[in-house]
Amino acid sequence: MPVNLPPLDPAQLHPVPGVTLGIGSAGVKTPGRKDVLVMVLTEGTRAAGVFTQNRFCAAPVRLCREFLGGDKAIRALVVNTGNANAGTGQDGENRARTICAALAEKMGLATEQVLPFSTGVILEPLPHEKIIAALPGAIADLKADNWAAAASAIMTTDTAPKAASKQVVIGGKTVTITGISKGAGMIHPNMATMLGYMATDAAISQSLLQKMVKYAADRSFNSITVDGDTSTNDSFILIATGQAGNTEIAAADSADFITLRDAVTEIAQVLAKAIIRDGEGATKFMTINVEGGKTREECKAVGYAIGRSPLIKTAFFASDPNLGRILCAIGYSGVENLDVNTLEVWLDDVLVARDGGRVASYREEDGQRVMKKEEITITVKLNRGQENATVWTCDFSYDYVKINADYRS
Amino acid sequence: MPVNLPPLDPAQLHPVPGVTLGIGSAGVKTPGRKDVLVMVLTEGTRAAGVFTQNRFCAAPVRLCREFLGGDKAIRALVVNTGNANAGTGQDGENRARTICAALAEKMGLATEQVLPFSTGVILEPLPHEKIIAALPGAIADLKADNWAAAASAIMTTDTAPKAASKQVVIGGKTVTITGISKGAGMIHPNMATMLGYMATDAAISQSLLQKMVKYAADRSFNSITVDGDTSTNDSFILIATGQAGNTEIAAADSADFITLRDAVTEIAQVLAKAIIRDGEGATKFMTINVEGGKTREECKAVGYAIGRSPLIKTAFFASDPNLGRILCAIGYSGVENLDVNTLEVWLDDVLVARDGGRVASYREEDGQRVMKKEEITITVKLNRGQENATVWTCDFSYDYVKINADYRS
The missing domain is CATH 3.60.70.12 (L-amino peptidase D-ALA esterase/amidase)
Known part of the structure; x- marks a missing residue:
């Protein structure tokens, strides 16, 4: 569905x-x-x-x-x-x-x-x-x-x-x-x-x-x-x-x-x-807003690193706020000289990470509340420029595997 | 296992x-x-x-x-x-x-x-x-x-x-x-x-x-x-x-x-x-040999494009020789000026594609025979240089999703 x-x-x-x-x-x-x-x-x-x-x-x-x-x-x-x-x-x-x-x-x-x-x-x-x-x-x-x-x-x-x-x-x-x-x-x-x-x-x-x-x-x-x-x-x-x-x-x-x-x-x-x-096996719709980049391209690179990570997509499928995986994907997105200590990660209206780590105000139940929704917005504020980009993706479920293991037959 | x-x-x-x-x-x-x-x-x-x-x-x-x-x-x-x-x-x-x-x-x-x-x-x-x-x-x-x-x-x-x-x-x-x-x-x-x-x-x-x-x-x-x-x-x-x-x-x-x-x-x-x-949920072990590239880096790029494609990995899980997905991944691997008409794709000892398409000698039952094995070698001959690289990967199964949807809990 x-x-x-x-x-x-x-x-x-x-x-x-x-x-x-x-x-x-x-x-x-x-x-x-x-x-x-x-x-x-x-x-x-x-x-x-x-x-x-x-x-x-x-x-x-x-x-x-x-x-x-x-x-x-x-x-x-x-x-x-x-x-x-x-x-x-x-x-x-x-x-x-x-x-x-x-x-x-x-x-x-x-x-x-x-x-x-x-x-x-x-x-x-x-x-x-x-x-x-x-x-x-x-x-x-x-x-x-x-x-x-x-x-x-x-x-x-x-x-x-x-x-x-x-x-x-x-x-x-x-x-x-x-x-x-x-x-x-x-x-x-x-x-x-x-x-x-x-x-x-x-x-x-x-x-x-x-x-x-x-x-x-x-x-x-x-x-x-x-x-x-x-x-x-x-x-x-x-x-x-x-x-x-x-x-x-x-x-x-x-x-x-x-x-x-x-x-x-x-x-x-x-x-x-x-x-x-209507993504194969999708149960959730995620909007990834990447703001404050030096170029639109680097914002997109961060958005796509998050959007295509199987680890992040399976965590969203499970409604598990295993949010370190998002930091991990930002880290390997290839943005040059990215300073991980100045960026922010938000899950809807919940601030998750800043200063290179989880913020003290973050509570697991807040993350859980957002993760349970069908429509979730991840916002990454790079805080190093004026450009923005948005990437849309879905989660990764058992049904994705099922559909693609069966497609030809 | x-x-x-x-x-x-x-x-x-x-x-x-x-x-x-x-x-x-x-x-x-x-x-x-x-x-x-x-x-x-x-x-x-x-x-x-x-x-x-x-x-x-x-x-x-x-x-x-x-x-x-x-x-x-x-x-x-x-x-x-x-x-x-x-x-x-x-x-x-x-x-x-x-x-x-x-x-x-x-x-x-x-x-x-x-x-x-x-x-x-x-x-x-x-x-x-x-x-x-x-x-x-x-x-x-x-x-x-x-x-x-x-x-x-x-x-x-x-x-x-x-x-x-x-x-x-x-x-x-x-x-x-x-x-x-x-x-x-x-x-x-x-x-x-x-x-x-x-x-x-x-x-x-x-x-x-x-x-x-x-x-x-x-x-x-x-x-x-x-x-x-x-x-x-x-x-x-x-x-x-x-x-x-x-x-x-x-x-x-x-x-x-x-x-x-x-x-x-x-x-x-x-x-x-x-x-x-021992990859999460793995049921098959794939060796991807990329030969005849201009640089080792481009060989690796092709190997990794194949090795990380969820579509290819789910097809291997299903033992389905949906081999067009391999051509697709080679095509988007980012190799500059790649001529798809001169490369070859082999599945173990079976020649699958050449001249930009499937070879006439290819038979579905040959592809099926290889796909059913636990250890499979994909060989891509780029036929444009002397460099080689090998990438190893596993398939993508229901259990990968299960393991990663459950990891923290």
Whole structure:
């Protein structure tokens, strides 16, 4: 069961003018499963993406980079679950390209206008014929209010679909932002999460869209960890259809850019946190705030050291305030010349450590009270600079082992 | 149950002339438990050590660094379990110094001639009076053939004592090397393991002893991981009493140095591997050989990426040849300009991947056959240089979670 992830209400997801979504069933891994998503984007749409930094990046990720870097506008996306098409060499790339070509042919597009995505098991050949056979069904299903069904279609070990939506006013026009994400394990994104798609009808220049997707990813999908494993397939795509009627956003210091950027980042954070709430075996949701660092990078390093430590994650699972493990992780996080005597560690509103050790005011029952909660905030005040970062993670339970010992079978 | 760790046979542990060991009972955590070890070293002994790089290093580690860097010869060691004296600030350092002073006073030494060590829970005040009260009992117990009892005395979550011994001939003299180690969790040493002590009666210069301890640690304790957590207390001490009668080893290129260095490294590897065999919840022992790298560091980075991945470790626990996870870890290991199309991945004698994907000859039943074994070798051939490294690790089971959710209670 996810941690405080409310059931998805399809009525809360605003359609994005210029985007339609259709679901198909290819039976990639499980016969009858709805495992193919097609997104079609209106003419004039701009797209930008960030992708895994894993050197073993999947074939579809390599094609996405190629197509986004080309001169043809992206007009469709095709996603399958059940097979990641990763660790599949040149053959995997050929198969992904064949799927793009098949969808392009049906839609009157060029192959390079279709971005492919896959998620699932690594090192298995992708059954591309099954996916191509499912395209007509997905195309027949295309509609604007299909975001909730799309969120379900891209799930793998996820136990719940993940989507979020928001409207803001930009240049006197109502602008919509809606997004979906998936992921529960192999989550320690280095550019983006397993899969995240967000669309807005705002008009915005290509260079600012690219800037925005990086900004939002850094503060959302690139700030979460379940198990420290950076996936081969992480992809986060931001789409702007330009249908809202606002004057095109073209200046990075404009109020319009900041309004849209912050709304996009907010939705990205909701989607990224949903992945953690549904983290494999998760029973608790932890927010790690690291404040007062010299750089944002060192704050993130401390946050990730805490967030990926199996010792800390099992202690949270057990509600055991074995808080020395947090100090230990801060100590090995790699921050240069870190002075352990000036930093502070807080558990919610309880000050735990200062001056290199436990504070005299700390009482075990206070730590215990916080540890028993489902949502816990760890705050580390480095007290050496002005930068901050937040990392979100979950605990580590028997079920994480169970899920990952069973995943393929 | 440890993985293929034979029961300790005290008769196999050669006493080291110049070293006596005594065990005491302080009841630091558990009343009546033998939890204090004293080692006394004869006049003329040299000692060298490597310690955790964790910035939150424990108070005894800070004192060890200070005392080893001073001008007084080290003549005794005192170790307690049940409390790590880490995250205890200046007060922790004062308490450790008080213990050293108490032992020094009883042995006619200076405080700075006694190295202190602690292992156990972090962030709790060390009950130093209990340890001081246990010193007379430990001193009364001092004897040369007490290595097996010493190995038991330093255990925490270990399920078996760890010790090894060997004799070599150097300059016509029989030289003895005997060592003990402890550790089962919070194991991802960055200089050394939780605790390792090795003594030889060889005569060797101080500078070469220091060189040797680093060499051996790099190829043993610094090549293992259980959970990726670098402890606050890692310490590895190499003692040379000079009682063997060999001509003092003074040249790094001498045959004598190499003979002793290789024997010390061999024993250090046995001790380090014993920690993995007894890794918390371990059911399998994995050797990760990374060959053909440009540098030893990049080989180690690949080895550690594989060795600390929870996804890989749970797949090994399940005997599931979900080998794409290995490619994934290689891909995010951070090796610069890694060409995934030229590397190879082997599972024992089975070639799994080449040319960026699974080889056609690979059959699931071959992978399954290897995965079912208790001892498995993963070989990654990077095919881009001449350097190699080996990392040892264990799998990740339900019991790891259980042990670490229960450790303090």
